[in-house]
Amino acid sequence: MDLLFNIFVSPFIEMVTMPDFLLQVLWEGFVSGTLYALIALGFVLIFKASGVFNFAQGIMVVFAALTLVGFHAAGLPAYVSLVLALAVMGFLAWGVERVVLRHLVNQPDLILFMATIGLSYFLIGFGELIFGGEPKSMITEQLGLPTGSTTIEIFDGIVILQHLDIAAAAIAAILVAGLALFFSKTRIGRALRAVADDHQAALSVGISLNQIWAIVWFAAGIVALATGIMWGARSDVSFALQIVALKALPVLILGGFTSVPGAIIGGLIIGFGEKLFEVYWGGLLGGGVEGWFAYVIALIFLLFRPQGLFGEKIIERV
C-alpha cells in the first residue's frame, strides 16, 4: 500500500506543496534537454548525409573543446582561439572526407560505421598526444559567456537560474534553428537531402557527394565545438567529455536519426522526463535511475513509432 502511495500520490503532493522546487526541476530538465538536443544534432547531421552513425561524435566534442582551450592557453585571445578552433574543425572535416569517406562511397553502411570507430580512436590518441590527458578549464567569461545566477523568489520559495544555463539554452536553440533553416531553405540543404535519400541518384544529377560530406562534417564540427563549450563549462574539459555523447542515444532513438526537429523535441522529452522521474520517483529505486530511464522513455515511444518521433517511415515494397 505504501509503495502505491509513494508511486501515485506522494510525488504529486510534493509537486503541489513545493511548486518552486517543481519549477526548478522543470528548468533543469529544459536546460538538459536543449543540451542533449545539441549533442544529438551532431549525430543527425552526419546520419542524414551519409546514413552513418558517427561513432566519433563524442571525441569530436572533446577535440573541439581541447583545441579551443589549447589555443587560448597558448596566449591567443578567446575569439581568435574560437575562430582557429572552427578552422581546425573545418580542416578535420576536409581531412575526413579526403582520407576516409571518399574511398568508401557506396560501401555498406557498416563499413562507414567501422571507419568512424577507427576515426574515433585516432582522434583519442592524437588528441592525447597533443593536449595530454590533464583536465583543463573551459574559457567562459573570455568568450563573453555570462556567469553567476539569478534567484527568483516565487511560491514562498526560490528558483535559481544560472546565467550560463540560460546562455547555453539560448545558444543551443539558435544553433538548432539556424541549422534547421540552413538545411531546409538553402541549395546545399536540398542537396544534402538528396544525398541522404540516394547517393547514386544525387551523383547522377550533378551533386558533389564529397563537397556535401565535407560541409556536413564541418557543421557537425561546429555543433561539437558548441557542445564542448557548454558541457565543458559545466564540468571540465577532459577526455571524459566524450561520455556525454552517450546522452544522445535515447534522444536519437526517440527523435529519429534523420530529423532535426526530432532531435530537439526528443532532447526536451528526455530532459524533462529523466529529471522528473529521478527527483520524484528515483528514490523508490535507490536513486541514480536517470541513465536508464531515458532509454525506457525512448523505448515506450518506439512501441508506437518504430521510426522515432519524426523519423521517416521506411516502406520496403516487394
Place this chain on the structure above:
Amino acid sequence: MFKKLILGTAAVAMLSGAQMMSASAEDMHYVPSLSYRTGPFAGGGIPVANGFSDYMNMLNARDGGIGGVKIVVEECETGYNSQKGVECYESTKGKGALVYNPMSTGITLQLVPKAPVDEIPVLSMGYGLSATAIGEKFPWGFNYPTTYWNQLSSILKYIDSKGGIKGKKIGFIYLDVGYGKEPIPLLDKLATSMGFTTAKFPVGVKEMQSQSSHWLNVRKERPDWMIMWGWGAMNSTAIKEAAKIKYPLDHFIGNWWSGADADLRPVGEVGKGYVAANFSGIGTDFPALQDVLKHVVDAGKSQVKDKSLVGDVLYNRGLFNAVIVAEAIAAAQKATGKKAITGADMRVGLETFDLSAARLKELGLEGFAAPVKASCSDHEGAGSVFLQQWNGSAWEKISDAIAPMNDVVRPLLEEAADKYTADKPDWKTQSC
C-alpha cells in the same frame, strides 16, 4: 625520409630492448606501475604515475637505487580499465615483479586473488578492498596507510567535532562503481551506532558530467553535511553543482580521491570552502621533494609537463606510494640479507617496515604524512587523515591528523575479511 624514419624507429626499439635485457640480466628491483595516462580518468592517473616514478628515479640518481640495486619502474597503461589492468599484470609478472600498485580499486579486486598464487604482493595505497587490512586473512594484500573505511570514520569524527553528528542527516554522493560503493556498509553501520541518518546519491559513470538531478535531490533532502566518494570529472562537476544550489561548501567533504588540484582548478573561485581528506603532504617544501626537483625534474628525466605540477596533491600521493614501496624493499633486504629480492621477500618487507616520524625526517619528509608501522596482522597501519580546504586557488591544511575509529572499524573489517574468505576453502591465510 620515410624509410629513414622507419629505420630510426626500429633502431631505437632494438636499443631499448637490449637495454631492458641487460637490466634484466643484472640485479634490479623491478616495480611495474599500472598507470593510466589516457582515458576519462587520466587527469588523476597522470600525476599519481609521475609522483611514483619520479621518486624512484630520484633514489636511482641520488642513492644509486635501494641497497645498491637500481629500481626499474615499468609503466603499463590500463586506462583505468580492469580488464586492461589484468592484462598488464599478466604481461609483467614474469619479469620479477616485486609488488603491484594497481592504482584502481577495480583492478585491485581482480588482483587480490592472484597475489597468493603468484606470490607477488598487492599494495593498494588508500584504495582497493578495505578488508585486506586484516593480515591474517590477506597475507598478500596491503592498503597502507589507511583504508576507505577508516577514512570515512575520520571524516565522521570531524563532522562530530563540528557541533555533533547525532540527529544529523549525512548525504553521501558517490561514483556508482565498486570504488564508490565500498564504504557504504560502514556508513550504514555507523549511522545506527552514532545516531545519524543518511541519504545516498549514486552517480553513474555516464552522468559524471550531468549531475543536476542528483543535486536537485540534495536540495530536496537537505542533508546537514555531504560526503563525496568521487573520481575524475565527477568531482569538479559535483562541486560546481553544489555551488549552483548554494549548498554550503564548508559542509561538503570529499574523500582523498576527491580533493586533487586537478579537480579544483577547473572550478576555481566557485569551489572556495570545499573540504577534502588527504594523507600526504601538499607542496614541495620538503627536502625529498627538493631532491626530486633537482635530480629528476630539472634533469629532464620526469614526465611531468610543468614543474609547477610537482607537489600537487595527487603527485605527492603517488610519491608517498613510492616511499612505502621503497621502505618495504629496504626492509625486505634487511630481513632476508639479500640485495636482490623476490615478491615473497617483498611481502616480508611490507610486514616489517617502520615509517616512523624519525624515519620520515631522515627521508626528508618530516610532517609529510602520519607515521606508518607495518605488521603481520595490520596491513593498513590504521593511519590518520587530515582535512584540507580549497581557498579558491590552492589547498590549505585545516586540521591536524584525525585518527580513525579503530575500535569500531577493525571488527567490521574482520567481519568483511571472514565473509570474503568464507566461500574460498583453498584461500591462504597466516597466523600472526
